[in-house]
Structure formats: C-alpha cells, structure tokens
Amino acid sequence: MTDPGRTAILRAARKAFARQPYDAVTLRGVAADAGVSAALIVKYFGGKEALFERVADFTEAAQLLLAAPNERLGEHAVRTLIAYRRENDQDLLLRVVFAAGKGEDRALIREHFRDQVTRAFAARLTGSDAEVRAGLITAHLLGLGAVLAIDKTGPVAAADPADIARSYAPAIQQLIH
Template sequence: MTDPGRTAILRAARKAFARQPYNAVTLRGIAGDAGVSAALIVKHFGSKESLFEQVADFSEAAELLLTAPDQELGRHAVLTLVNYRRDNNQDLLVRVIFAAGSGDERALIREHFRDQVTRAVALRLTGPDAELRAGLITAQLLGLGAAMALDKTGPIATATPEAIANLYAPPIQTLIY
C-alpha cells in the first residue's frame, strides 16, 4: 500500500524541481506544498539530494511500461499509462516535459529519462533504427500523458482505458516491429 505522505511529498517535489532551480527549492517549501512537515521528508528521503534523485528516477516507470511481450507491448504501455494516471492521479512520464528548461538539475532529469526509459525501449527493439523508433514511442507516450494531464473532463478523461488503447496503441505497436 502506498504511503499518502510519501506520495504527496513526491508530487510536490516533482513540481518544485521542475519549476525552480535546484538551489531555490527548499524542504520547507516542498513540505508546505505537500501538507507535511519537513521532518517527514527527511524521514522518508534523508535529504534534498536524495529526494531529487528519487524525483529524477524513471526506472519504475520503465519497468511498469515494458513488462509485456513485444507483440503486446504497445497496448500494455498505453493501458499502463492510462491506468497509472487514473489510479494515482499522476503520470509516469510527463514530469520530464517540465524539465525542458535550462539548469543542471533539469538536464539530469532529461538524462535519466533518456537512460532509463528511451534506451530501455530501444534495447527491446529489433531491426533498423531502434533508437529512433524508441524515441518516437516515448514521444507518443509523453503526448498521451500530456493529453491526459490537460483533459480533466473531456473525451480522453471519460473514455475507458480499453477505448484509448484500441485507438492509441496500434501506431505505437507498428514502431515496435
């Protein structure tokens, strides 16, 4: 079972590190946004540096997205992304979009994303242009994540995960083979 305090801390930290330079982010500020004490952050993560490393880590996302055989991978990735957002009220990948600005900490988030998600997808692919296809697959997943983050009440928000997968997974699957 997920600890709601830990989840709130991670959500607040993701926003803080994506919107501000690392040096401007404080544990007190994150604690205030999360509705917890700074001591609870230290208890869960130890330090600001450790919390940032957790925010910049996409290994769990890659593992969740890639746990299916190749012939089902596109559909699995779409269903995982949709269900994760709906079950946890957060996205597995979209935080990397907020790291598009300049700064060492944002570059580190992008680097982790490339190493832990895009390269993991590329390693699964066979045939020509594996790295390019992996980049296009992750771009499509990021697009879906962004659309879900923006569409709170419209057709994407109200569609079943199966309906979304039926429409969105086939183009992703074509890039897998």
C-alpha cells in the first residue's frame, strides 16, 4: 500500500521543481503544499537533493511501461499509462514536459528521461532507426498522457481503457515492429 504522505510529497515536489528553478524550491514550500512537515520530507528522502533525484528518476515508469513482450508492448504501454493515471491521479511521464526550460536541473530531468525511458524502449527495438522509433513511441505516450491530464472529465478520460488501447496502441505497435 502506498503511503499517502510520501505520495503527497512527491506530487508537491514534482509541481515545485516543474514550476521553479532548483534553487528556488524549498523543503518548507514542498512540505506546505503537501500538507506535511519538512522533517517528514527529510525522513523519507534525506533532503532536497535526494528529493529532486527521486522526482527526476523515471526508472519505475520505464519498468512499468516495458513490462510486456514486444508483441504486446504497444497495448501494454497504453493500458499501463491509463491505469497509472486513474489509480494515482498523475502521469508516469509528463513531468519531463515541464523540464523543457533552461537550467541544469531541467537538463538533468530530460537526460534521465532519455536514458531511462527513451533508450530503454530503443534497447527493445531492432534496426538502425531504433532510437528514432523509440523517440516517436515516447512522443505518443506523452501525447496520450497530456490528453488524459487536460481532459480529466471528458470523453477520452472516461473511455474504457480497452477502447483507447484498440484505437491508440496500433500506432505505437507499428513503431515497435
């Protein structure tokens, strides 16, 4: 079972690091947004640097998205993304979009995303264009994540995951070939 305090801290930290440069983020600010004490953040994560590293880490996302054989990887990734959003009220990947700005902290988030997600997909693919196709796969997943985040109560958000997978996963699966 997930610890609600830990989840609230990570959610608040993701928001803080996405909106502000690293130097402007404080443990007190994250704690206030999460509704916990700064001491609890230190207990769970050890400090601001370790908290940032956790926010910038996409290892869990990659493991979840890639936990299927290539023959079913497109459908699995789509269903996993939808299930994670519905169960956790957050996306596995979208925080990388907020790292598009300047600064070493944002560059580190982008680098982790490339290393831990895009290159993990590329490692599963064959052919000289594997890295390009992996980038396109992650673009598809980011697009789906964005529409689910934006359209929280609309038709896509309310649709049956199997229906979404039937419509969306073939484009991803085509890139896996």
